Structure formats: C-alpha cells, structure tokens
C-alpha cells in the first residue's frame with residue numbers, strides 16, 4: 001500500500017517554527033541530549049547543536065563526570081549537566097521544564113541498556129537513535145511509548161525489525177511488493193510510536209498508519225548527507241522540535257525536511273558540523 005503523502009512544510013508547521021516577541025526561552029522547551037563516555041562525545045554535541053538551531057529554548061548535554069571537561073571545552077550556548085547513573089537521570093528529569101530527550105548517538109550499547117529503562121519511564125517525548133536502537137533490538141518494545149521517535153538507518157532497521165526488513169527485499173508471491181513505506185508503517189505499528197527510516201528516501205510513519213515519504217532526490221538531492229554524524233544532527237533536530245511541542249510525527253517530518261534543506265544550502269563538501277549552522281539560512285528562505 002503506497003498511499004503515503006509527499007512531505008512538504010504546511011503553513012501551520014511554518015507558523016509553529018516561528019518565535020514571537022512575547023516568547024521567552026522556556027516557551028520553546030528544554031531538550032536534554034544524553035552523552036556517551038570520554039572520547040565518544042562528539043555525536044551528542046552534534047545532536048545538541050541541531051536541537052538548539054531548530055529553536056529549542058534551552059539545550060543541555062547530560063554528560064558523565066569523566067567527560068565533563070571534554071564537553072565543556074567545546075560548548076558555549078549549550079549547557080552541561082552531570083549524569084552518571086540512571087538514578088541521576090531520573091532525578092534530573094524531576095525538572096518538568098525538560099520537555100524532550102535524545103538518547104543514542106555514540107552513547108554506547110551497554111550504557112544504553114542501563115539507561116533506556118529510566119529514559120522510557122520518564123514518559124517524555126524522546127528520540128531513540130543509534131546505539132539506543134541497537135539496545136532496543138534486544139530489549140523489545142514493551143516500554144516504548146507513543147511520544148517516542150525511532151530514527152533507524154537501514155542497518156539499524158534490519159536489527160530492530162528483521163522480519164519486516166526482509167519483506168522489503170523479498171519478491172512478492174502474491175499482490176504488490178512490500179515497499180519501504182509498508183515496512184516503516186508496519187514497524188511503527190509494532191513499536192507503538194513514530195518511526196523514521198532514514199536514507200535518500202526517508203519514510204516517517206506513526207502507529208496509527210499515517211505515513212509520509214520524503215525523497216532527497218532529483219531537484220532536492222542531498223548526496224553529501226552520506227557523511228558521519230549527519231544522522232546525529234537529525235536526531236537532535238527532531239529532539240529540538242519535540243522540545244518545542246511538535247507532535248512526534250510533525251517533529252520527525254519537519255526535522256527530515258529541514259535537515260535536507262540545510263544540506264542543500266551547504267552543498268558539496270558538507271560535513272555534519274555544517275548542518276546546524278545552515279538552519280538560519282533555511283529559515284530565512286522559508287520566510288520565518
């Protein structure tokens with residue numbers, strides 16, 4: 001069933017992206033990006049910068065003590081909070097002004113296993129990416145809630161949903177072949193939340209069957225997105241939009257759209273660090 005819509009930014013979404021003169025920083029939420037151990041902190045910072053650039057009012061990196069200095073040496077507008085254990089995370093999340101989480105980029109698979117139950121128990125809008133997806137493949141989806149957004153690339157999707165992924169490549173025995181859209185829709189239904197399957201064609205589906213496809217092809221091609229860390233920035237952008245109050249489906253769709261537009265602003269030579277800094281150009285072109 002390929003009845004997914006093509007992704008565009010509606011006037012309503014553009015309005016939601018704007019900031020008004022009456023706003024203050026807490027109007028636009030606080031995103032908390034969980035960071036991995038020393039030597040593996042860059043991905044969380046990429047995500048954090050993505051979250052801040054799409055307009056989250058505040059962004060903090062939750063860092064283990066051992067990586068505090070490493071992170072502090074690289075961050076200015078983004079804040080740091082020390083979180084060494086799942087219990088410390090739960091205590092940090094007593095602050096109801098933290099409105100979205102992002103877990104996974106270079107977080108470590110074992111570490112994700114330890115932290116995911118506390119992350120999910122917080123019941124906050126949450127992007128689950130990278131190592132946290134690999135962990136989820138063994139944990140299962142019981143604790144996943146509807147405010148989650150899973151952002152797998154094709155390899156992670158195969159780990160998380162091996163049977164569904166196998167259908168994409170399999171020849172159809174009866175009826176139409178199983179498309180990437182069918183697969184993402186089936187995955188979202190199984191996980192009980194929004195799933196964004198990355199790639200030059202990105203599909204975003206929700207548990208209720210809504211699905212949108214976004215092709216970075218033809219006039220909107222963005223092949224330089226095939227670079228390390230581009231997905232970490234996307235995870236952060238979605239977390240930033242969740243923090244601002246976007247629904248999971250809208251945050252994933254809008255994040256995917258802005259991510260490709262940012263890549264197109266930079267063009268050839270793009271590296272992941274460039275993506276967040278291209279967002280103001282995208283917003284200007286959108287008339288925000």
Ligand SMILES: NC(=O)C1=CN([C@@H]2O[C@H](COP(=O)(O)OP(=O)(O)OC[C@H]3O[C@@H](n4cnc5c(N)ncnc54)[C@H](O)[C@@H]3O)[C@@H](O)[C@H]2O)[C@@H](O)CC1
Nearest residue numbers: 042043104105106107108130131153154155156228229232
């Ligand atoms: N600057 C940084 O600190 C970066 C950290 N990263 C972190 O590195 C860790 C490992 O992530 P990876 O995704 O590299 O490794 P993974 O091992 O999770 O996945 C890569 C494997 O999946 C396969 N695969 C199949 N389809 C794929 C697709 N469409 N895209 C990518 N891989 C596909 C690849 O062949 C490869 O064997 C994560 O924690 C990630 O967040 C990466 O995001 C790169 C940048």
Ligand SMILES: Nc1ncnc2c1ncn2[C@@H]1O[C@H](COP(=O)(O)OP(=O)(O)O)[C@@H](O)[C@H]1O
Nearest residue numbers: 153198199200216222225226228229230231232
């Ligand atoms: N050829 C391509 N055309 C358009 N977008 C791409 C292409 N290759 C990768 N991307 C996008 O770049 C990002 C890569 O994310 P991911 O694979 O998680 O990389 P990383 O883990 O290194 O951050 C995704 O948003 C994906 O959709």
